[in-house]
Amino acid sequence: MTSEVFGRTTGCGELRAKDVGHEVSLAGWVHRRRDHGGLIFIDLRDRSGLVQLVFNPAKNPEAHRVADGLRSEFVVAARGLVVARDPAMVNPKLPTGEVEVMPSAVEVLNESLTPPIYVAEATDTPAVDETTRLRYRYLDLRRPRMQRNLILRHQVTMAVRNFLDGHGFVEIETPMLTRSTPEGARDYLVPSRVSPGRFYALPQSPQLFKQMLMVSGFERYFQIVRCFRDEDLRADRQPEFTQIDVEMSFVKQEDVLRLMEDLVAELYAKVLEKKLPRPFPRMTWRQAMADYGSDKPDLRFGMKLIDLTEAVRESGFRVFAEAAAGGGQVKAVVAPGAASFSRKDIDGLTEFVKTYGAKGLAWMAFEAAPAAGQGATAPATGGPGAAPEVRSPIAKFFSPEALADLRIRLGAGPGDLALFVADKPAVVAAALGALRLELGRRLNLIDREADRFLWVTDFPMFEYSQEEDRWVAMHHPFTSVRDEGLPLLKTDPGAVRAVAYDLVQNGIELGGGSIRIHRRDVQERVFDALGLSPEEAREKFGFLLEAFEYGTPPHGGIAFGLDRMIMLMAGAETIRDVIAFPKTTSASDLLTGAPSEVSGRQLSELGLAAKGDQG
RNA sequence: GGAGACGUGGUGUAGCUGGUCUAACAUAUGUGCCUGUCACGCACAAGAUCGCGGGUUCGAAUCCCGUCGUCUCCGCCA
Numbered sequence: 238m239t240s241e242v243f244g245r246t247t248g249c250g251e252l253r254a255k256d257v258g259h260e261v262s263l264a265g266w267v268h269r270r271r272d273h274g275g276l277i278f279i280d281l282r283d284r285s286g287l288v289q290l291v292f293n294p295a296k297n298p299e300a301h302r303v304a305d306g307l308r309s310e311f312v313v314a315a316r317g318l319v320v321a322r323d324p325a326m327v328n329p330k331l332p333t334g335e336v337e338v339m340p341s342a343v344e345v346l347n348e349s350l351t352p353p354i355y356v357a358e359a360t361d362t363p364a365v366d367e368t369t370r371l372r373y374r375y376l377d378l379r380r381p382r383m384q385r386n387l388i389l390r391h392q393v394t395m396a397v398r399n400f401l402d403g404h405g406f407v408e409i410e411t412p413m414l415t416r417s418t419p420e421g422a423r424d425y426l427v428p429s430r431v432s433p434g435r436f437y438a439l440p441q442s443p444q445l446f447k448q449m450l451m452v453s454g455f456e457r458y459f460q461i462v463r464c465f466r467d468e469d470l471r472a473d474r475q476p477e478f479t480q481i482d483v484e485m486s487f488v489k490q491e492d493v494l495r496l497m498e499d500l501v502a503e504l505y506a507k508v509l510e511k512k513l514p515r516p517f518p519r520m521t522w523r524q525a526m527a528d529y530g531s532d533k534p535d536l537r538f539g540m541k542l543i544d545l546t547e548a549v550r551e552s553g554f555r556v557f558a559e560a561a562a563g564g565g566q567v568k569a570v571v572a573p574g575a576a577s578f579s580r581k582d583i584d585g586l587t588e589f590v591k592t593y594g595a596k597g598l599a600w601m602a603f604e605a606a607p608a609a610g611q612g613a614t615a616p617a618t619g620g621p622g623a624a625p626e627v628r629s630p631i632a633k634f635f636s637p638e639a640l641a642d643l644r645i646r647l648g649a650g651p652g653d654l655a656l657f658v659a660d661k662p663a664v665v666a667a668a669l670g671a672l673r674l675e676l677g678r679r680l681n682l683i684d685r686e687a688d689r690f691l692w693v694t695d696f697p698m699f700e701y702s703q704e705e706d707r708w709v710a711m712h713h714p715f716t717s718v719r720d721e722g723l724p725l726l727k728t729d730p731g732a733v734r735a736v737a738y739d740l741v742q743n744g745i746e747l748g749g750g751s752i753r754i755h756r757r758d759v760q761e762r763v764f765d766a767l768g769l770s771p772e773e774a775r776e777k778f779g780f781l782l783e784a785f786e787y788g789t790p791p792h793g794g795i796a797f798g799l800d801r802m803i804m805l806m807a808g809a810e811t812i813r814d815v816i817a818f819p820k821t822t823s824a825s826d827l828l829t830g831a832p833s834e835v836s837g838r839q840l841s842e843l844g845l846a847a848k849g850d851q852g
Numbered sequence: 853g854g855a856g857a858c859g860u861g862g863u864g865u866a867g868c869u870g871g872u873c874u875a876a877c878a879u880a881u882g883u884g885c886c887u888g889u890c891a892c893g894c895a896c897a898a899g900a901u902c903g904c905g906g907g908u909u910c911g912a913a914u915c916c917c918g919u920c921g922u923c924u925c926c927g928c929c930a
Contacts (some may be wrong), residue, residue, distance in 0.1 A: 275887035289890065302903085351881060353862060363864030368922050420930035425916040441930080468929040469853090524887055592855075592926055595900095667854060704928095713930040811923095821922065 240343040241343045251284015254335045256319045261338065263288070264314045264346070266305050266379070268357045277304045280357075281315065281338075286385065288333040290315055290340050303343045309381075310356060315340040334466055367813070368812035373826040374818055380567075386807045386815045392508045392695035393803060395463055397481055402499050406457040411446035413439060413463070419777055420714055420767070422466035425476070433844030439477075444713060445781060447484040447752055451792040453785045456486040459729025463798065469824045472811040473745065473801055481802075484794035490752055493793055494519075494692055497740070497748075501690065505792035509806060516691040517740075523609070523692050528564040529672025530568075532696070536689040538682040542568045542669050542772050545657070547644055550712075552624035556599070559657035567659040571647050572676045576602035576628070589675060591657060595668035598655040601629035601640075603649050659733070676746065688805070698722065698735040699766065707768040712737040714763055716751040717793075723759070726766045733766075739779055740797070742805055751796025757785040770809060 244450075246262045251566040265283035272278075277292040300317075315416045317340035328334035342761070353369055353375045355362040370377040376474040377383055417424045417438035424438035440446075442464050460482045467476060485493060499515055505511045506572065509734060518536070525534050528541045546566045547822040557567045572578075587598040604626040618652040625642055635643065647655050657675075658668045677683050682697045696719050699708040710716065722733035737751035754760045760782060764774040774782065820826050840847060 248876095255863085271892050273887055273889065273892075274885065276889075277887095278867055278889055278892085280890070291888080293887075295887080308917090326888060326890090331890080334890085351862060355863070355880080357891090359879095361879065366859090366922080367861060368859090369863075371922090418930095422928085444930090466929060469927085471929085472924070474929070532924050543867085592924090667926095699872075731883050822924085825921095827922090 240317050242342045243317075243346065246283030247282050249283045249288040252288050252319055252333045252336050253416060253599075255323060257321045257336060259319050260316065261319055262314065262316045263290075266356070267278060267311045267313060269303075270307055270309070272305070277301060277307075279304060279307060279313075281313065283498070286333065289331075289337040290317070290326075290343075291337050292340065292343075293650050297341060300340050300343050303345065304340075306348065307343075307345070308351075310376075311345055311354050312347040312349070313345055315343045323453065328559060342829060349500070352698070353816045354380070356380055359384075368797070368827065369814075371819070371821065373429075374828045378817065383814070386803070389508065389782060389807050390803045390815055391502055393806065396504050396507050397459075397500065398565065399716060401483070401501050403436060404457070404496065406459045407451060407455050408460055409439070409458055409758060410454065410460065411462065413444040414513050415440050415446075419769075419773075420447075420710065422468050424463045425467050426842040428845055430843050435812065439623060441466050442480060445480055445778075447482060448781070448792065449784060451484055451486045452787065452789045454486075454790075456790075458482075458484045458794075465482065467824075468523075470820070472805065472813075473583070473585075473798075475800065475812060475816065476824045478812070479799040481797040481799050482794070483750075483796065484792060486790040486792040488752070488793055490694070490738060490793065493750060493752075493795055494738060497795055497797075498598060498692075501740070505688070505806075511688070513688065514689065517692055519692040519694055521695040522548065522693055522697065523695065526666050527789040530666035530668075530673065531744070532693055533739065533741040533744055533746045534691065534693075535683070536691055537684050537687045537743055538677045540572070540673050540677060540682065542569050542570055542666075542673065543647055544568050545643065545646060548642070548643060552634060554599075556597070557659050565659060565660055566662050566665045568665050569655050569657045570673050571649045572656065573650075573682070574605055574652050574655045575676065575680060576652045578602070578654055584629075584670065585752055586656065586675075588603055588667040588706065591670050593668040594664040595658045595660055597658075598627075598672075599631050599659070601627050601632065601643070601649075603644065603648075603651055603653050603655070604628055605652040612661055619786065621795055679687060687743070689743055690747075693741055694737075695719075695734050696737040696739070697731065698733040698737075698763075699730045701731065704851055709767060710763075711735065712749065712751050714767055714769075715753050715760070717759070717761070718756045723762070726762050730766050736793070738795075740795075742802075744807065745801055746797045746798070747802055747805075748773070748795055748797030752791070752793035755785060755791050757782050767786075775851045 242262070243262045243264060244262045246419060247688060249265050252261070264282055265281045268280040268282035268287055269372055270277065270279050275294055279290040279292070280287045281290050285552050288495050292301040294301040295776065302763050316499065317338045320339055322335055322337055335824040339600055354365050354373055356376060356379045358380060374404050375548055378387070408677055414427060417436065424441065427437040427439065429435045429437060443462055447458055463477055464480050465477050468474070470476065481756050483497070488520060498515065502513045520534070522532055527544070528534070544566065545568060546561050549567050550561040560567055583598070583600055590598050632640060651654050656672060658665050660668070697711050698716065700711045702709045712735055716735045716737050719734045719736060725733050737749065739749040740747045754763060761771070761774065764778070800815055802817040806810045808816055809815055818826065818828060825832060
């Protein structure tokens, strides 16, 4: 097929008043068609945007005849004159709204079935279900919003490369077919045809390779790299995801944090034209857990957790007193203006905290209007201003003085609702941390325009795994420990702190890293603390231990979750909206149908047999 | 591994305390009319047996069980 018309000179969305009088050739998709019987208007769309084509049967009957047959998402080429619109007909909503094109010739390059997705979205077009979007992803990606997201992603990765290149970093690729290692997430395995019964693993991260590159003397490495983890998915977790992976030699924690903060600030400045407040605040892990019940606090609103363990130690409410006596905690959050919550609302919150392991939720509502002598209320005196009545099932366990004291500690004013959890510290943190976020959302306390970054530092080196009945590395086993922790490796692993840090944005973990161990003896002691025998250590990580004996520089680094970073920059709800071809929560690809069965011949070549569902 | 929500014309929803549901609305689609629209308008038409399987019942989109799929959360994710 030879085209008379095809031969593009401009993008549709680029036309402006200055182009008036020029003859242009355009190509794109029919975004919308408005047929007035005589005149036909076509919004022609390409990556650059939209422009209106006007077909006038009186001026060009042949072009009008072709336009009559055009439908949504047809691919067409058009050539014609750019003309200025009459001032009354300018469309201020379109960048190209001052002009339109009067085609002298149009050609259909390809037709389209009626699409199952509304590419030309409007306020009255129904939102399409994600299943359909994923099945027809190529159409979904035509939507301007998705095009924006992926172009934003491109701009960010370009800016990352530019920044890191400018700071002496070298981008080096590392293997996708590598060795399975113990610790960490479940590996995706790839069978070896040449070595039947043996498997490669897809990398969970290039951790060991980037450390090897430091041993090799590259000093500053980075990579925008795919990582794979065979774990259950979430809105912000995909089985394959992309990291901005960075490693540097001869650095301390401070050097890494400062440079990476520069990087993030530059991305926001260059790509979003937003100036971030500097420096990013910092908080220790301990402080984050105490104040927010989370190692990734959302700083866009307050509602810190309040520790009342000491205040209620002697109280008559046994649930509180026993938790305090048994080494647990009693903590609370105060939901501003939530005293009006119904019993049903609070029951719902109780169910909510139970999913985090809490056994219950105690509450006190501080009424806005004082009213004397009601059943389950008691006067709370001594606070500033008018003393509000307390409505609470547990008020009867406290004297008026104790209630007044509690109210001051809570900082609760009239109309506020305090919610208490008493349990082991880990449960209290999980339940109240999640409850704080839920209430923050529900009460509209979160400033959706804000971008609040935070460095969380001084993570514990180990956490105890009930399941495995041993200590496991919180970050990874190659993380260095603070000097004062070295003697504790044997005696009190739970007290050892790591030189590890996370960058958190709006309650989402954007990235994390550490200063690594670079001495064999220290690495061996950490392996030992993890319950890895010297034999196992040599078998699994012998190459690392060996490398440490050939002049390994002190080094450290960080890895950012690129998908999450773009999600936040794009204002998307899920990383699926910033990944061209994502997978569902059951890790399948609705477009291609992966994962699929394979032929018996493929399996036998690999020395494998499929067991199917039987397991 | 566990919990919850959802599944109805091409698309998105309503209906779901069982029977005039012979399934409604919006949008999309088709046809006709319309020379200045830009979420064009008006009229008409076509289009779903209600994810799948089983059960209860005289009767099931509606109730029950199972199953599949999607989403959210807990566990998990060094």
